[in-house]
Amino acid sequence: MRISELSERSGLPVQTIKFYIREGLLPKGTPCAATRAEYDQAHLERLRLIRALREVGDLPVAAIRRIVEALEDEQVSLHDLFGRTQYALGPHASTAGHDPDLQQARDDVDAFLTELGWQVTEQAPARELLAQTLVALRRLGFATGPDELRPYARAAAALAEHETGRLAEDTPRAQAVRGMLVTTVLYEQVLIALHRLAQEDASARRFSGR
Amino acid sequence: MRISELSERSGLPVQTIKFYIREGLLPKGTPCAATRAEYDQAHLERLRLIRALREVGDLPVAAIRRIVEALEDEQVSLHDLFGRTQYALGPHASTAGHDPDLQQARDDVDAFLTELGWQVTEQAPARELLAQTLVALRRLGFATGPDELRPYARAAAALAEHETGRLAEDTPRAQAVRGMLVTTVLYEQVLIALHRLAQEDASARRFSGR
Numbered sequence A, B: 001m002r003i004s005e006l007s008e009r010s011g012l013p014v015q016t017i018k019f020y021i022r023e024g025l026l027p028k029g030t031p032c033a034a035t036r037a038e039y040d041q042a043h044l045e046r047l048r049l050i051r052a053l054r055e056v057g058d059l060p061v062a063a064i065r066r067i068v069e070a071l072e073d074e075q076v077s078l079h080d081l082f083g084r085t086q087y088a089l090g091p092h093a094s095t096a097g098h099d100p101d102l103q104q105a106r107d108d109v110d111a112f113l114t115e116l117g118w119q120v121t122e123q124a125p126a127r128e129l130l131a132q133t134l135v136a137l138r139r140l141g142f143a144t145g146p147d148e149l150r151p152y153a154r155a156a157a158a159l160a161e162h163e164t165g166r167l168a169e170d171t172p173r174a175q176a177v178r179g180m181l182v183t184t185v186l187y188e189q190v191l192i193a194l195h196r197l198a199q200e201d202a203s204a205r206r207f208s209g210r
Helices: A003-010 A014-022 A041-055 A061-072 A078-089 A100-116 A125-139 A146-165 A173-207 B003-010 B014-022 B041-055 B061-072 B078-089 B100-116 B125-139 B146-165 B173-207
Strands: A030-033 A036-038 B030-033 B036-038
Touching: A003 A014, A003 A041, A014 A041, A041 A061, A041 A173, A061 A078, A061 A173, A078 A173, A078 B173, A100 A125, A100 A146, A125 B173, A146 A173, A146 B146, A146 B173, A173 B078, A173 B125, A173 B146, A173 B173, B003 B014, B003 B041, B014 B041, B041 B061, B041 B173, B061 B078, B061 B173, B078 B173, B100 B125, B100 B146, B146 B173
Parallel strands: none
Antiparallel strands: A030 A036, B030 B036
8 A cells, every 4th residue: 555545544644654664663665666665554553553652652752662673573472562562651650769668568569469479570560550559558547458459459360361362363463562552551441430430339329328 | 635646646737737727628626725625536537538638639628628518418428428529539521522432432331331230420520531531442443342341340340349348337427438539549559550460460371472
């Protein structure tokens, strides 16, 4: 297809596509005349992924380039590719100085993940998000032991199992990464919205008369 | 107790406590001398709630005053009180103009909540969060029908059931509202963090070799 069709199908302006080619995010098309190049389905998939990384993940070009490089390197497993994408999303915790409460919370997160038997790297940013949230809960006097966390871990594991199971064996890598990104960011919003609606429903059934 | 002890136990400076009294968020203490007043457990609970509404919910004084008024009005049920608090948290959607995709998504949210049989008011802000997220997913070409949403609704309902069940029958109203607020805002963060960690684990087990 021509660049105009690529633009139409990806929903991105021609100038943006040319910018991504210059930045090395998208391979050049196959030249077919002095001023024309031909693009294929892989270009379209790549553009859809870049667009999702920009719009859904809010990632800068440099971060997208690192993901695209891993995408092109067949030595990098799909799991590592998911990891790089998820870790690029953050949260990028700014841990200022030494905080003994935060240290304790990090140790508790480690112990809890060990109890669950989950395979998670030391660098996973969600560890820090969890540790910081535990600190906030404790400062407000709320219990945050394994008994409190387990119901959330169970719900999260069931959803993650469902989400990875949704992915067909032969899905192209760019499409698989885009699916995982969108699941992480947007289905997280779906989950939050439904959680609040479910709380209202549970409260209506239980506390309307109180 | 004296205001100094109230300050120490609530973790709030004396000036802040005096400000809340002036603003009508906290009842005056019982005068016991020309320049002294006595405060009780109810004052402490109220201050802990105000602090959580400020720090966790990030609510302005006017919004806190409306919640506190509902708290003091025994005609307002605990369920309505939870609703006012949750709705004050937002999200406060800015729905600019007429968007047919958003209209469609709102109708779909209505139909889905009807299918679930959940008791949720028309004004619940989480409806709008869900509708806007569905629009974003659809623009990226992702399916968002009831089959896609149901696993998230199931997980959300199980957690909400657990969360409301945690609340003892005789919990004072201020403490119950604080617990629900913290659950909504902070345990939501716990859920997000654990969801990301669970995704990494599920991906490690499934895609390490791909």
